[in-house]
Amino acid sequence: MKRETVFDLIGIGFGPSNLSLAVRLAEEAGTANLAHCFVERQAEFGWHRGMLLDDCRMQISFLKDLVTQRDPTSRFTFINYLFERGRLNEFVNLKNFYPTRVEFHDYLNWVADAFEECVHYSQTVTAIEPILEAGASGEIAALRVLSQDGEGREWQRVTRALSVGIGGAARVPEAFAALGPHNVIHSSGYLNSIERVVGKPDGGTKRVAVIGAGQSAVEVFSDLARRFTHVDASLVIRSGALKPADDTPFVNEIFSPAYTDVVYSQSEDARRALIERFRDTNYAVVDRPLIEQIYEMLYLQTVTDDARHRLLANTAIEGAVRTANGQIELTMHDRLTGHARAERFDALVLATGYRRDTHLALLEGLAPHLGDALATPSVGRDYRLATPAHFKPRIYLQGCCEDSHGLSDTLLSVLAMRSDEIVASLAQRAADRHAGGQPADTKKNGVSGGRVAFAL
Ligand SMILES: Cc1cc2nc3c(=O)[nH]c(=O)nc-3n(C[C@H](O)[C@H](O)[C@H](O)COP(=O)(O)OP(=O)(O)OC[C@H]3O[C@@H](n4cnc5c(N)ncnc54)[C@H](O)[C@@H]3O)c2cc1C
Structure with missing residues (x-):
């Protein structure tokens, strides 16, 4: 009997959130061999193409690209993109931190091109199903990701972790x-x-x-x-x-990666109040x-x-x-x-905005196994949905955690660090398994020295 490939991680959606994660996985020796892929419904990479107006600018500094806050020496920085495109000096002459969206889209596309092999474009993920552990333990061991391509064909993939990065819906x-x-x-x-x-x-x-x-x-x-x-x-x-x-400098500090800790550590009411107080930034x-x-x-x-x-x-x-x-x-x-x-x-x-709850429908098939996790979404600081002990797969949520992680969650502001935190969380799990439950030696913001092997 042919054995099914079991991925260590499947990313749903390949927008900036999961693109940043792809970069993070590739750049860390300990995770480069992780079996992973992404499933994206668009036929090719695209960042809000329906609003890619030629005279509109970014609302965020180019230094908050996919990687710079984590590793300014990465080859996937916006500055290296400019360098490779032969426009670095001319860009400097613009004296502007806010490129046009058309240019930033080209940057994102340039990064996405480097990950072509691990993305399945033209496939919409339609459902996630639980896979029970063999025997009678009742444990959920893995997840089946169902998708449909443009010709109506159904696809299935099995994974031990999910990164949901599907953005908002009109x-x-x-x-x-x-x-x-x-x-x-x-x-x-x-x-x-x-x-x-x-x-x-x-x-x-x-x-x-x-x-x-x-x-x-x-x-x-x-x-x-x-x-x-x-x-x-x-x-x-x-x-x-x-x-x-309001994009004045003191207020802008709420979009710093460190501010996620500030928001996350508050009570539910205090978080709500904080988010309300700064709503006029976004x-x-x-x-x-x-x-x-x-x-x-x-x-x-x-x-x-x-x-x-x-x-x-x-x-x-x-x-x-x-x-x-x-x-x-x-x-x-x-x-x-x-x-x-x-x-x-x-x-x-x-121009009435976006809903941020579509992940709930996608995860509905798991509801009977998740206890209250979906009814009152509870997400860890590492963006992982809190699941019951018998539910082993990890589900990371990106872009729908504004209530718990603050206003930067739906934006580009913290992408570089968020992907780092998610990968560190995944690596921790792998290390725990290796060490028979003993936490491995991990750095705060990353996996230590490439020593963590992924054998999920
Ligand atoms: C017009 C516009 C301009 C913006 N400008 C800025 C800005 O300047 N600065 C800033 O910080 N933020 C900006 N934002 C906010 C925006 O949310 C982020 O820039 C960014 O797009 C978030 O990335 P993401 O990957 O989480 O979501 P998205 O970019 O929305 O990507 C989600 C991806 O998932 C795919 N997908 C969805 N459902 C499925 C499914 N079921 N199966 C497979 N694939 C699926 C989608 O096709 C999409 O490619 C802007 C938003 C808009 C709409």
């Missing part, structure tokens, strides 16, 4: 979900769909409403105004004004230069008396219905005056 408020997808797009798919949705200029003027007050909403609003001469765009926000993201806020650019654009419209684009502040959307001619009618409530009015639009762009 959040579509109920009022809009009922409209169906025709002419209603989420910002995550903006570039893939906007030309189809607004058509060509000879098709006449199109009225587009962008819903949301965060960075993506304003980037989309700016792009519509800049590139589509036949679009009249309205940015609809509940708040009274666009608010700037949610429903916009980079200051972009706010200024939008303000100037709207101001210049008053100079030329051509008010095509609008910012509708203090506006709550109370209803959305599709009309007989396929337009969308929004009932809007002015939160200052209390007045309600209806307006029709040819298309909506929902």
Whole structure:
């Protein structure tokens, strides 16, 4: 009988989180031989391609790339990418810590290319199943990862550890979900769909409403105004004004890797309060230069008396219905005056954010064996889901631990260190097995001297 390969680790999703993990595994002598692979639903590497607008910049320093905070001498630093691309000196001349997203995407792609062999692209992981230990112990020994490729073929792989790095899923408020997808797009798919949705200029003027007050909403609003001469765009926000993201230096310290310890060590209530206090670093806020650019654009419209684009502040959307001619009618409530009015639009762009709970559906098949672990997700400092003693496989969660690990969890800020912590945790387990339960000698932030062998 042919024996099934048992992986030491399978990563679900191959975005920056698991890409950083792939780099970490490859660069540590003790883990380079770990049997691992990644399963990614996209046909090739892509980082938020639907929002890869050519004039948008990173909201984080290039020094917070996939590796620099852990090991600035790695060959996978952004600086080495620039060097190998022959642009290092010119980049220095830009005097800017914030590259365009297009360039950062190219950097991530350059790193991903080096790991091509361990990624199965075009496969969506659909379920995880438990594998019981032979005999009657009732122990769960491993996990079966089920995926489906573009042709509908089913794949199965067995692993002793999982790293779930599937990012967020488009959040579509109920009022809009009922409209169906025709002419209603989420910002995550903006570039893939906007030309189809607004058509060509000879098709006449199109009225587009962008819903949301965060960075993506304003980037989309700016792009519509800049590139589509036949679009009249309205940015609809509940708040009274666009608010700037606080990226001042003292506040920015909450995105330092060390701050994860600060958040994690708090009680549940204190963590919630901390996250709430600093929400304006990341949610429903916009980079200051972009706010200024939008303000100037709207101001210049008053100079030329051509008010095509609008910012509708203090506006709550109370209803959305599709009309007989396929337009969308929004009932809007002015939160200052209390007045309600209806307006029709040819298309909506929902910049309404992302859900971070899709891992729960993916892990649902394990629920009967996990006790309360999924009902009240409890995650260790090492990002490992707390599982009962009889459940041996390890499940690491990336990007869905904001409640326990802080605001940096969904961002790029701590990737280099997080992957280090996850690998150290995996290595600890392997060492424990080797030493018959005795913890091995590990460094705080890594595996010591390549002595830990992986025999999971
Ligand atoms: C437009 C935009 C700009 C951003 N800019 C910044 C920024 O400047 N700085 C910053 O710190 N953060 C930024 N972010 C936050 C963002 O979350 C992180 O940059 C980063 O993408 C997180 O990486 P990730 O790997 O956890 O998730 P993702 O990048 O979302 O990657 C998840 C991957 O998993 C795959 N996947 C999902 N489900 C499955 C499945 N079932 N099976 C197989 N594969 C699956 C997806 O296809 C995807 O490739 C931005 C976010 C957006 C939307």
